[in-house]
Amino acid sequence: MKFDPEQVKTETKEDFDKAWSESTKYLTPVDPVKDYSMKMEQGKAHPVYETMNRLREAYINLGFEEMVNPIIIEESDIFKQFNYEALAVLDRVFYIGGLPRPNVGISDERFAQIEEIFGRKLTEEDKETIRTILHKYKKGEIEGDDLVADLAAGLNVQDSKIAVMIDHVFPEFKKLEPVCSRKTLRSHMTSGWFISLEALVNRRKTPVKLFSVDLVFRREQEESADRLRAYHSASCVIMDPDVNVEHGKAVAAGLLKQFGFSDFKFKPDDKRSKYYTPDTQIEVYGYHPALKGSNTKYKDGWVEIATFGIYSATALSQYNIPYPVMNLGLGVERLSMILYQAKDMRDMVYPQFQEEWVLGDKEIADMISIEMQPSTREGHDIAMSIIATCERHGTDASPCVFEAWSGTLNGKKLKVTVSEKEENKKLCGGAFLNEVYVLNGNVYGIPKGNPKFKEIEEKGVSTGIRYIDAIANAAARNIEEGVYETSVKMSRAPGDVNVLIDPVALRYIQGKKNKIDFRGPVFTSVETEITGE
Incomplete structure (x- = not known):
């Protein structure tokens, strides 16, 4: 076929950028602000x-x-x-051994079997094609990888029919035994x-x-x-x-x-x-x-x-x-x-x-991520604003309400607040800044700086995920989807604070009868008000 330059599509820069973005989404984080599910790390070499x-x-x-x-x-x-x-x-x-090339004889009876498989009569030219190709195969002029393709092309039939022909008509191929060389x-x-x-x-x-x-x-x-x-x-x-x-x-x-x-x-x-x-x-x-x-x-x-x-x-x-x-x-x-x-x-x-399955703490930590995450730039901004608000005011006495973000999302003007309406409490519960660590195959959510958890903090592997980070991402995703209230009270399991442990790591932890301890008072509420269209 002659090359026709007119048939070649010229990509615009926009076409290229879009294709590149799609091809690299598994290699780079989807958002430059903060992304917990896509961790860019160097690969691991075999020892x-x-x-x-x-x-x-x-x-x-x-x-x-x-x-x-x-x-x-x-x-x-x-x-x-x-x-x-x-x-x-x-x-x-x-x-080193190999299969010998069979010396295949082709009788009228075999040609009749081939005709039945092909659903048509064989011409004299077809018969000569079969003889010639099989003879070249026997002499080593045609490789085994090419035998089916060459027969299909020479006889103008589908590869699948050639495979059936070899299987049913030429049992010599199935009876071959390896022969050792020197x-x-x-x-x-x-x-x-x-x-x-x-x-x-x-x-x-x-x-x-x-x-x-x-x-x-x-x-x-x-x-x-x-x-x-x-x-x-x-x-x-x-x-x-x-x-x-x-x-x-x-x-x-x-x-x-x-x-x-x-x-x-x-x-x-x-x-x-x-x-x-x-x-x-x-x-x-x-x-x-x-x-x-x-x-x-x-x-x-x-x-x-x-x-x-x-x-x-x-x-x-x-x-x-x-x-x-x-x-x-x-x-x-x-x-x-x-x-x-x-x-x-x-x-x-x-x-x-290996019979003994071993996952290191870092391997487990790499399989822990934030489950629900926003998909828009505005959603990411909302999540980061909620985190910043809780970091600044999380220990403020209640009742209290703090505006975290205001702006337009999905064509609606919104105001996002973090609040605690009951008296004599704080904006957030005592565990809202707990960070997820892995130590000796166990997964813990712990408050940093607490002497009780000193060993976990010093010897464990941090995932870099805090409860408030994961909760804020869930709240932002909910807001994108039109769910305008996200409230987390007591945490007992990873899912309560929007943390996901990959099933592989979960099977390993459970198989070893190790701990997953996410207990703690979170008591964080995020509400959204529509302020205009």
Whole structure:
């Protein structure tokens, strides 16, 4: 189809502004004065990816270049790298399998079945189209994702009919069984380093300093608190004629100091992998002050964090690499567990699946909001005026009445007042300035500055919502809708003062049998008088 510029609509600035406003209403507060339901806060990073980013920066700070290593490794490379240990390594790798392409024969009987599904006779051209496309699919010239679409286009029928045809006429597709190849998923970053270094050895001058932070896969019998089948390795190599074990120590220290580790121990690794030169495989132990005395298995402050070594000359020769290569690697998830003091790797990596559901106080506080809110600029002004009036006169003796706002709303002139008609009271009850806090999964409405609630105020998380804030918003919304009296007496629950706890947080609080305490005398009345049209 030829492009016709005349068919392109030119948006005015007003069109654009309106579209932009609609698209961003979930990103920015709806009103610049004060909005409790839309809190603009920075998003939250996953511990593993946060640690990965810090590791990447740490390597770059040490002068390493980032590299993407192959993930799919040929079985033959495992033998070249691990020698007679290869079979033990292969026992723990995932082999890659796939469905074979079926050799589909098409008889007259099958063509008759297709005609019945299509509801029409097949021409000789149609039959040849089916044969040709299925033959190309068998040869790999057409991908599985495109088979249905290509048949539908070639035969001029709906995709759904092609799907029925394949299901009913060609049972060969349903009977396919995966066939294993000799390709594996990378189980050690080392497997990729040999291949990458072979490609670069004649293209880069030494020293070559590379790093990669990426996934590796192990066919573990089961996952546990400190072992997963898919995890991230933060690995580096230095290829240089003069590289040695001391360089490994320097890199380990330089890397881990950026994470707060202050001292290091280096011990020979008893595992002695065959792709390392004998007596060069070293375990790195780091001391972190934050772990000292912690409720983890690292309470003495020391933790095994990395391993490094010099690649075997025999293994390097399989890839025509003439220089020594130092390799260091550490598990990202292991480091994340240490930094975040997590006890179970599974819960840290996959919090959505953990049996013990945990919501922090800040998470709960973020799920508490003002329910009814005004939708107009005038409504917001009314709410703010009611709040200001109560803040100034809330403790004044009654009977009393104070004008909060006057103006035009929905074509009517209105006067909004806050009043208390009974004698020997105050304009507002003693709890009208109570603020909503969350502490240890409990939700409280408390008066600030009261010694009785000192712990909640100091240790809890404030929502920033006071009873009067929420009540004023409800009153303003009511006025917009033509309801001209809002009165709150005793508060016993969040809804009494127009506070909403999200159902997710509510389920958590109730499931934990925690408290929601909104009790208190509010006694605040807002009235509106129509003063003209």
